[in-house]
Every structure is written in structure tokens, then in C-alpha cells.
Amino acid sequence: MELIVEDAVTVTMAGGAGPAGPPGPARSMLIRDGRIAAVGPPGEIHAAASPGAQVVRLDGATIVPGLIDAHCHVANIGYLAAGADCSQPSAPGIPAIQARLREAIGQTLEGSWVTGSGYVEYKLREGRHPTRAELDEAVPGRPAVLYHTSLHACVLNTAALREAGFEDGQPDPPGGAFGRDREGRLDGVVYEGPMFALFERNLRHDLTRMGAGQRARLVAGAGRHLAELGVTAACDADLRRDTYAAFAEADADGVLSQRIYGLVVHDEVDWLVTSGQRGRRSDRLAAEAVKIWSDGGMSSRTAAIHGSYPVPPYGSGILYFERGELTEMVRDLDARGFQVCIHAQGDRAIETVLDAYAAVLAGSRANPRRHRIEHGGAMYPPLIARAAELGIVVVSQPGFFSTLGDGFAAAFPGRRDQLYPFASWRRAGITAAGSSDAPVITADPLLGIRDAVLRRTSEGHVLGPGERIGVQDALALYTRGAAFAMHREDEIGSLEPGKLADFTVLDANPLETDAERISGIRVLATVIGGTPVYQSEPIFPA
């Protein structure tokens, strides 16, 4: 099987760690057996192809390497996508949310909660969270939950509050809060800690009750969504045995769209090893890395920092492991050959993680397993220097600027310009990878690329103009950088002979597009291993 793709602006991102060369006009690419055989001028490509090769003309569209999301929650994306879509424009106000939830009742398994997601209270016509009473009107007889798009809050109806064991008059739990009406009764809104616990409980509960076909549909739904956004590979940042099983079933059925690189939650590592699932299951599914959380989140103000937050809940955040304990965990995993990926947002957490990595890497300047810091939000200059010296890979989320940035600015008023310091990472020689943390925010990599360039919040503040990076470097985050972060730079991340034919076709070249307009570029096709997994119109032979 040979395919010639021509009349395309080809942004190869080739050239190792340095900047990629300028894209030549109307270059061509030859694909053979799912891999790139050649990239070059049309004459050369035709000469290299066999006579029967199929030819696809892209009429000047742009090809970039398949976009990679180095940290998202693929199973969660699929799980929420299977419920009611209460995002905009599907649900511009609370009556529409009620209608979407009503429609979802029939598709919800008996014994599971009716689920909706994607709302943002300040974008609704009513400008507030829906209430328990409004959810009761839509779903009167059984538990229903509506997740906020941030996944830091949700609304429960009365049956769900009861099943969760939440009662009027109950004090706020540690690490969380309840919304209350004027009489002090629970209004159904649940914030932070208990919300995370509910989400995990519901996901685990529903996955175990689903049949194999339903689980495969969940995975396929996430894959379709990511494919529409141009994503060809992703790290699932909290793989567990049940979500791994769902991916493996989808892989066996041939419906796993993206290449999934699983970060297995640390307390399931023994399961991973004894079950024999460690390593590559196929060219679409691998579990070779381990995920640890060292602290809380930025928008929930639970990231572990030095000093304290000037906004509720006013503390210094939550550090899950002290230095000694974390060091022993990393040492053990490193000795067993695992890449370790540690969620660290606050400066106190990042310092602790770097201490652990430094102790384990013991003065060696290389970081052969490519241990990572996930997020790295408050990585201030001395920490950047240490991370660079240790060769730590940072996997971060520029898309947070336009979606959550105003909340960060309120929580870090004196340090807001130093958060997510992409330019400083680059200057320090740190390999950074782009990602979304979806479904926390949208998985759209073009939005992330735009935000890495603009660093502008939804209220219009630019957080750290000096930390803006150019669009080529921003694209590198989601291609070369992300491929490196998942040990796949020999196979994906650039368009070069011998690599897998994973690429994304765009209707404009992001390198030549005004930064403001990058997130409006349309994905025309997403191709994995030479096979289209998404096309906005028929371009490639399926």
C-alpha cells in the first residue's frame, strides 16, 4: 500500500532538538505500509513511488506531525462524553441543561447516576450554578450529577446527595465545600475533595458494570473526540486496571484510535507487573510509566506552596508525600525500570519532587528514564535551574491560561508572571511537552498552541509576557517534545522517513497564522499509521 500526499505545505518539525527548518512550499510525502517513506519535492516523491501508488492532492492545505497530548485523561473524556452534553452551545441555560439530562435518563444503566458535564456557571444565561431542585425537576426519581467543566465542582440532585451521604446541616468536609441556600440547606453544589471522590467512585462503579461493548464504545467515543481535534497520540495520566482493560478491549477490537501511552497510578504498579500487562501491548497501547500525585491543584488552591494563598481556602496547599517517602517510592520505581511522572504544581511540591529525583539520579546528569514533572505551574527560577541540571522533562498545559488563568492570577498575585514559565524552560534547555489535562479543560491542542504564544486569560490579562514563546516552539511542545516525553521520538513527533505516518491536516499553516486566529484553524483530517481516523470531508481513501 503506497500513498502519495501532495500539494501540501508540510511542516515536518524535523531536526532534532533545534528549530525545524522552514516548510518548503507544496512538498510531497510518500507513505508506505503505515510509515513515511519519503518527504520532499513532488518529482522525487513520484520517482520513489511504485507505479500503482494512490495520489491524494491537498490543494495547499497544511500537514503537521500528528498532534500529541502528553497528559490527559482519555478514559474520563470518553466517560463524560457518554453522558449528557451540557456544554455550550448545546446547553446555553439551565432549561437546556434540564432537557439534556432528561434525554440522558434512557441511556443510563439502571443503578448508575444520570450524568451530564461541561457547564460553566458564569457562561450560562442565569450566570450561576444550577441547583439541586432544578436537577430534581429534570431527574426526579434517581441520582443525577452534573459536572462542572473544570471537574472541580458538580451539582447533585436530592437522590444523589442522599446516596453520597451528604446531609443538610453537615459541615464542609476537609479539602472541599458544599454550596448552601439561604436557609443553610445544601443547594446541591459540591466543590473539590468530595467532588473528586464522587467522580472516581462513579467512573469505577460504571466501568465495572458496563459490558465489554459499552466500554469499547466509551474508549471509541474519546478517540473520536480527540481525532476531531487532530490528536494522534496521548498519555492517559491515570491509567488503572479497569481503564486499562477498556483500552485493551478496544485495541483488540481495532477501535482504539490514538496511540495511548499509559501512566499507571502508583498503587496499581504491582498489579501491572503481576498481570503481565507492563510494556507495549501493541503499536496503539503501552503501559510503561507510573503516575504519582505530590500535591493538589492550582485552581483549587491546593497546590503545595511556600507561604499561603491570599484567597480561600487560605492554606499552603496539600503535600501528599514527605521527601523521604517520595524518594523511596521513586527509587523503587526507578530501580524497576519505570519512567516516573509526578504531578507537582506548587513550588513546595516541585522542590520535594526535585529532591527525590536528585537523590535517585545521584549526581548523574542524565535522566535516562526521563522522569517527568506533570504541570510544574509554580516552578520558579531556582527550581528551573535544578530541573534543567537533572534533565527532568516537564509536561505542562498552556491551555490553562485562557481557561483557568484568571483564577491562577488571583491565587498567585505576586507570582502570576512566573507561572508555567515556558520561555524560561526553553532557555534552560528543559524538554517541555504540551498537553491539555482534558477533560479538565478542552483537549484542543490548537488552543494550547495559541495560549503558549499569547498567555492571555479570558479577562484579557497577559500572565508573564516574557514567558511567551513563538508558535514554532509551541507546536514543538505538541509534537517533538511530547514524543520525547513518552519515549517515542524515534517513531512520532516529526515527519521524517522511517517514522510512523501519523499526521494532521489543517486548513491553514499555524506558523503563518496570526496567533489570535490559531485556535480557529480547522482540522481537515487526522491520520494514524497512514489510515485516516477523522476527516471533515472525504480526502483520503478510507
Ligand SMILES: [Zn+2]
Ligand atoms: Zn491530570
